[in-house]
Amino acid sequence: MSEFLQQLVNGITWGSVYALIALGYTMVYGILRLINFAHGDVYMLGAFIGLYASRWFHAGENPNPFKALLVLLTSMVLCALIGMVIERLAYKPVRKSPRLSALITAIGVSLLLENGGVLLFGASPRFFPQIVAQQNIPLGLGVTISNQQLIVIAVSFVLMLALRGLVLHTKVGKAMQAVSHNHMAAALMGISVDRIITFTFMIGSALAAAAGVLVALQTPKIEPYMGILPGLKAFVAAVLGGIGNIPGAVVGGLIMGIAEVMVTGYLSPTYRDAIAFVLLIVILLVKPAGIFGKAVAEKV
């Protein structure tokens, strides 16, 4: 029992990271119907910017929470800018093209970021400094949680709540919802669609960057290709929850994280990468639009 609970804690930690990345996928998809394959690589950039930021601020030498927060924020802000640049330079010109062309562009951006990363950071893994000293906190029943795990869960939770507040209760959030329903109608209501799309990319990229730094806290080995698989799985998580749906992305991410950790713990680590997709196929066969997705009736 205690082992199961321990796995559950680990699963929720992983799941929150997937959820953060999945949010970016789902928001961009909701607004542009584009699978932004480069999103996983923005997560990678987030981790690397975090690495350099912790050097500038000397955050690794005498860890304190203030510096760690500074590292997180720097990474989020810079990645938001990168997200903006990617959207303006690569995605905006293909917005009116067939959707597959836009998808190939996204794949091109992904390859560019990965291989550009190899050029800039080197292909061999780098080590993220310990910007938070590790402590284990017993939770009872033989379950412990490290303070790093706690930070991952807490920060993700705060960011998700902030996003929820932004989307539901602010003007820009309402504009985002409007654009995701219908570009043309939103534009007629006086919403600058271009600006909202760029803003969505910035928010999504900032969340991915946060995920990158949070993961690097726990598993400090980072390399330019680290974003591919988590990116894919986070996308699967978004589809699982019903793509375009924000609570769906969170639930999908948590299911994915827990399922992976359970498979690693109870079956075999080698099947870890397959469980995400098995789960996906099973759920989509039962609910073709994902858990929270609404089946859209086809207009003839």
Add this chain to the structure above:
Amino acid sequence: MKRFLSLIAVLVALVALNVLLPRVTNPYHFQILMLIGINIVLAVSLNLVNGFTGQFSIGHAGFMAVGAYTSAMFTIKLGKPFAATLTLLPEPVAQGVALLMALVAGGLVAAGAGWLVGLPSLRLRGDYLAIVTLGFGEIIRVLLLNIEAIGGARGLSNIPTYANFFWVYGSVVVVVVVAVRLAHSTHGRALFAIRDDEVAAEALGVDTTKYKVLAFVLGAFFAGVAGGLFAHFLSYLNPSSFTFLKSIEVIAMVVLGGMGSITGSILAAVVLTLLPEVLRPVKDFRMVIYALMLIVLMITRPQGLLGTREWSLGGLFRRGGPAKGAA
């Protein structure tokens, strides 16, 4: 009679080139030539699913892997001993017979997998279907990593190198002819109708279910054949050759060539196979330039190099492109 003569002409040309080419080209160039052939088979086969039928499949590497491993195991267990019993035939012919059987076996098993993946397409559309095919590809890769009998993570080595120029480009000819004939047939028209408007196609009496599954099965069959050629050319297989990136590479060929354009797929397969090789001198910048070119090409020619048009090569596609007049 005319058809028979052109068949003979193609066979003679293939045999002549098969003998000639390895003698006049250096091994590196020859290897690239062979990989171009294999990629053409892959690109045209994916075009049947993505370009012709408009079903968005991004797990093509999975079918290729199924075909590659099946045909390799077939040759190792059955084909090689069988070829050895054909003592009456000259060695290349005996090996060719064994290879042909292995390719068909690999293609059939891959087609079975295509059927399995095609089934959910009855329920799923667009991006959801895409992600299921992606999932299928990844599941196949993880399974291959975990099955010890076929080498697991170490890979499968010592596959007899039966695939020569004749078989690779023979397969190219077969897949292209099948695609062109399909495009001009009732069945092909049904596929285009599904691509252009599924609801309208259904209303006009096209059995959309049947044709979508057919496209998947046919595409998977030829992907399996390409996998078999790949196995018998390199003589070594590893699950890491069949990652998501491989599927992406093939999709890039189809989209870059122009959805539904067969000559476009061929052209793009040649360009995208050569590009990384041509860029080899710039070393570290190679993949960065490759990625940039992909983005720039998509921004400047979103409909692909050839769009839905066909290039006509000396009347090879006399009757014009299959997708002509399509939206």
